[in-house]
Amino acid sequence: MPIRTALWKVGAQPQLLVESCLASEQLLEEMIISAPRILSEEWMLIGRQENTGLGGRIDLLAIAPDGSLVLIELKRERTPREVVAQALDYASWVENLLPQDIAGIYSRFAPGRSLNEDFLQRFGQQLEEDGLNKNHQIIIVAASLDDSTERIVAYLSARDIPINVLCFQIFTHGQDQLLSRAWLLDPVRTQVSASSTPDGPIEPWNGEFYCSFGNSESRSWADAVELGFICGGGGAWYSRTLELLNPGDRVWVKVPGTGFVGVGLVTGRSQPATDFKVITQDGEKLVQDVSQNAAYHREFIDDKERCEYFVSMKWLQTVPLERAINEVGLFGNQNTICKPTTPKWRSTVDRLKEKFPKWNET
Helix, strand or coil: CCCCCEEEEEECCCCCEEEEECCHHHHHHHHHHHHHHHHCCCCEEEEEEEECCCCCCEEEECCCCCCCEEEECCCCCCHHHHHHHHHHHHHHHHHCCCHHHHHHHCCCCHCCCCCCHHHHHHHCCCHHHCCCCCCCEEEEEEECCHHHHHHHHHHHHHHHCCCEEEEEEEEEEEEEEEEEEECCHHHHHHHHHHHHHCCCCCCCCCCCEEEEECCCCCCHHHHHHHHHHHEEEECCHHHHHHHHCCCCCEEEEECCCCEEEEEEECCCCCECCCCCCEEEECEEEEEHCCCCHHHCCHCCCCCCCCCEEEEEEEEEECHHHHHHHHCCCCCCCCCEEECCCCCCHHHHHHHHHHHHCCCCCC
């Protein structure tokens, strides 16, 4: 059923806030440009009102930390069903954008700025051309959603088309207007669909999970091996895919820029740093009390969206960073966890099983 929200002013006599509307949807676009976190804290806006050559203009274009693109369409005067059809049409244009096209889009959006430099500043990592626009998401922003459109979006999503709807409502509070938003589908589901769908041939997922473990000041592979975990944090984009894992799942771990460093079995579910404990010689201890080689986003320890999340692991075989497996043609992705459906992932796992012969031991 369509998403609707009600808000009350808290008090002895709760007061229901009156729903209203913005003066124009152009105002919503201006608000998003000014404060992109209205959409997501995980994306960086790179384009606005770009001509697709297909008889229309995309409203907004963003980039995610893995270099994938996010097509954002506002409903404006179109019916929700019309905007879904339009967004799918525009996605065929986004899919074919080359790195130089994307750089040109950003130069028009932010004249005099460098996409590579701003990406590095925003996400703390280099924008690798090989990973740019390997996949994309389709996001529709609408004030209302009819049953038919909800069925269409749910149908496409269930078939791994990375599409979602962000519903917003406006409420009046005195002289002010308040904006609320709600996702039709769990955003991590859309992120996973995008990251798991290659830009080439598709095949059934082989049941093997991929993990990108960013060894840095934020987290330590040496700690992960010694204490038995994988982790991600600094924002929901990095941590929420850990929720895909269940005990017994097998995970192959890669340190970006270094290579594959281990394979193990999941033994627990995702937990924030405040709850995650590891086994030490002195019994169970909170990971934040015993990990010494990295910060694990301690500055966000009380922020459930940005803190570090951990999953306990039983390592089957690991190697130190200097012995990482980093051959030409092996799979790579910046998402913390993904379920790749590309032949490259199957061939990568086959090769890794040769390099990590204890992969199937219990």
